[in-house]
Amino acid sequence: MRYDEAFENAKHIPGGAGYPPRWAAKAAEFRDSLGDRARLGLSYGGSGANWFDLFLPADVPEGLLVFIHGGYWLRFGPRDFSHLAQGALAHGWAVAMPAYTLAPAAKISAMTAEIAAALGVVATEVAGPIVVAGHSAGGHLAARIACLGLKLPGDVAEHLRRVAPISPLSDLRPLMETTMNDELRLDAAEARAESPALLARRPGLPVHIWVGGDERPVFLDQARRLGNAWACPVTIDPGKHHFDVIEGLEDAASPLLSALLG
Structure with missing residues (x-):
């Protein structure tokens, strides 16, 4: 398909195939290290994919970082990335990582609705400001939370402090011309409706x-x-590729974490 090569990441990253197993191993070790400060498999809805893990700091949380995993809406899950909570926890923030139904079982619009629903539940677990971040396809879902037309549960919108899409997919129309669209099942209407770059941002x-x-x-x-489209800052992190750009979330002193938490 026309855009298959353009969206291919692993084959263009040295040792790209080795990243996912390393992520999973680090994530498991990190969860084990937290003991009862890792609250796993909390429900936010009726589907088997509607769950989240919540990681708590040692003291009362300063706020809540919600991190949405990537994988082209097709693969991976929150527990491949648990270790990315480390930096925010060091700053005293709680971190929630929601799962969502992957394609082909769900379309992208349904995933957006699931993440919105998840925010309504995770917000009841931790008081204070909420920052939403996500990587790649998760960056798309994070950006959708910032879109004006998406209704959020309860008073979630009032508690949103910042949204930080990391390497986001913001215009989904080219994905219709990829092989993975056999599973994503995007058509022109959904691609436009789910493209943050074509939608308005929540004011303020x-x-x-x-x-x-x-x-x-x-x-x-x-x-x-x-x-x-949104007249917002874009930081280009020098020397980072699609798989290691998220590593700054592990480091409490990283510029990426400073951009998220302020």
């Missing part, structure tokens, strides 16, 4: 986009396109 909600300087050109373009 800060958004900061982050992308690796060594990412595939299409991801740099997708990040810049959203930044231009």
Whole structure:
């Protein structure tokens, strides 16, 4: 298909195939290290995929970071990325990582609705401000939370402090011309309705986009396109590719974490 190569990441990253197993191993070790500060498998809805893990700091949380995993809406889950909570926990923030129904079992619009529903439940677990971040397809879902037309449960919108899409997919129309659309099942109407770059941002909600300087050109373009559409900052992290750009979330002193938590 026309855009298959453009959206291919692993084959263009040295040792790309080794990242997912390392993520899973680090994530499991991190969860084990937290003991009862890791509250696992909490429900937010009726589907088997409607659950989240919540990681708590040692003291009363300063706020809540919600991290949405990527994987082209097709693969991975929150427990592949638990270790990315480390930096925010060091700052005293709680971290929630929601699961969502993957394609082909769900369409992207349904995933957006699930993440919105998850926010309504995770917000009842931790008081204070909420920052929503996500990577790649999760960056798309994070950006959708910042879209004006999406209704959020309860008073979630009032507690949103910032949304931080990391290497987000912001215009979904090219994905209709990829092989993975056999499973995503995007058509023109849904691609437009689910593209943050084609939608309005919630007034007054800060958004900061982050992308690796060594990412595939299409991801740099997708990040810049959203930044231009929403007139919000886009940080290009030098030397980072699509798989290691998220590693700053592990480091309490990283520029990425500072951009998220302020």
